[in-house]
Each structure stands twice: as structure tokens, then as C-alpha cells.
Amino acid sequence: MFTGIIEALGEVVALEPRNGDLRLRVRTGSLDLADVQLGDSIATNGVCLTAVELPGDGFWADVSRETLDNTTLTGWAVGQPVNLEKALTPQTRLGGHIVSGHVDGIGEVVGRHRDARSERFRLRAPAELARYIAHKGSITVDGTSLTVNKVEGAEFELNIVPHTLQWTIMESYRPGTRVNLEVDLIARYLERLLLGDKAADPDAGGITLEFLTQHGYNRA
Known part of the structure; x- marks a missing residue:
């Protein structure tokens, strides 16, 4: 489980096809790996991945066909930045909301404009997820816990403050960018x-x- 509060920006450094699926290597930058062991989970752009190797500056993970079919991972490229968060512990502050790291679907950025010092983003979710997205509710976008500011059908708006733009990959979002979405776990249950x-x-x-x-x- 995760909180949706991004801890560091990493970088994809290898994508190796393996008999129909994929092995991925991520360099984790400033993320503290001192307490990470083999088998631990690290959310990478909202995708819960299991560390199968720890080379020191990051981790390797195996990516299944299920994950490739339901996330943006098939479009990832070497050199691209990714949001990172280690799995929460009983001592972790729940600053965002409860996030499972199990992506529900792929959304698309359809608009962006400045609003004072913030940026307003408009995203379109898959139609089957629209019923779980509520005004002032929580949603996870590429692993980032965010508040929904407006909902119109399958489209919703987010107000992103400068801190979030600086410490996540959202600064790079443009109309047409595909993103991993995880809806509120409570709504599903x-x-x-x-x-x-x-x-x-x-x-x-x-x-x-x-x-x-x-x-x-x-x-x-």
C-alpha cells in the first residue's frame, strides 16, 4: 500500500523484453533505499512493482503481461522520468489517501492552463471508471494522490500547486499525455x-x- 505522496523522481534506464513480458530497471535518484529489501514494493508512476534486484542505485522489476496491458508502461522509454514512492509502513504519515498501486485504467490529458501560481489540468478517464470519480474526491494520477476539483462526465479537472509540479512528472504533461489512473479504493468496495x-x-x-x-x- 502507498499514500500517493511522491518521494523522489527516478529514471528508466533499461527495458528488456523477456519471453513476452518485460524486465525493467529504474535508477531511483534521491530515494533512500537503505530500508528496501528484495521483494519489497515500489510504486513507479503508480504501478506497484516488486524489486527483484537491487544494484545499489535503483532496482530491477519484472513486469507481467497484465501490467503491460493495463498501464502506460508499454510506452515507457529509456531516459524518461518516473514518480517513485516506497510502500508505506505503520509509522508512515498518510498525507495523501490509501493507494494500492493497482492501476485501474489509462487516462489522457486533454487540457492545461495556468491559474494564478497553479496549473489546471483536464483529464479524460475511461468511461467505465467515470462513476468512481467524484467532486472533491481523491484520485491517483501516475502515483500522485490528487483532489478532483471538477467533474463533467468522464472528464475531470485538477488544480496543481507549484510544489507538486516541481516534485513530480506533472510539469511534463501536455494534451495527449497518457497517464495511469487509480480510483478511490473505498468507492470500489x-x-x-x-x-x-x-x-x-x-x-x-x-x-x-x-x-x-x-x-x-x-x-x-
Whole structure:
């Protein structure tokens, strides 16, 4: 588990195809690896990766087909910067929100403009994730815990302060940039709980207005 508070910027230094999947090497820059052991998790642009080698200045990780199919990792290149965060401990301050490092889908930056000293970003999420994105709710973008400032359909806006621009990869975002999205974990579990026994039915689908009305949640 993670908090979504980025600890350092790293750099992709190797991408090695391995029998249909990939082995990745990341140089971790200022990230303190003194307490990192083999098998520990490091969130890399929001993707929870397991350290399988620790050469001293970073780590190697194996990347499965599942991860390649559901994240931006297939488009990564040697030399590109990445957001890094070590897994939280019981002593970690939860400054962001609870982040699993399991990417839900790929979003796209569709707009950016200055707002005083901040930058406003507009992103488009996959349609199936839109129901989990709420005004003033939390969302993880490339591993960064952020607050949603506005929602319109599958698009949402973020207000990014100068500190976040400086210490994450968001300064490089432009319209067309693809990003890893992880929606609020609580929203996902709440949906399953509301489905009750129907959660075991593969044809049940998700929560709809009709479902809420039938079960007494909508009295309009």
C-alpha cells in the first residue's frame, strides 16, 4: 500500500523484453533505499512493482503481461522520468489517501492552463471508471494522490500547486499525455457492498439508478 505522496523522481534506464513480458530497471535518484529489501514494493508512476534486484542505485522489476496491458508502461522509454514512492509502513504519515498501486485504467490529458501560481489540468478517464470519480474526491494520477476539483462526465479537472509540479512528472504533461489512473479504493468496495448477494452474479453489472430505486436508496 502507498499514500500517493511522491518521494523522489527516478529514471528508466533499461527495458528488456523477456519471453513476452518485460524486465525493467529504474535508477531511483534521491530515494533512500537503505530500508528496501528484495521483494519489497515500489510504486513507479503508480504501478506497484516488486524489486527483484537491487544494484545499489535503483532496482530491477519484472513486469507481467497484465501490467503491460493495463498501464502506460508499454510506452515507457529509456531516459524518461518516473514518480517513485516506497510502500508505506505503520509509522508512515498518510498525507495523501490509501493507494494500492493497482492501476485501474489509462487516462489522457486533454487540457492545461495556468491559474494564478497553479496549473489546471483536464483529464479524460475511461468511461467505465467515470462513476468512481467524484467532486472533491481523491484520485491517483501516475502515483500522485490528487483532489478532483471538477467533474463533467468522464472528464475531470485538477488544480496543481507549484510544489507538486516541481516534485513530480506533472510539469511534463501536455494534451495527449497518457497517464495511469487509480480510483478511490473505498468507492470500489462500496459498490460491491451495495450489490450485496448480487455481487456473485456475473450478469449483475454495476450500480444503476434502477438498482438504487429497487433497494430503497433513491426516494426521489
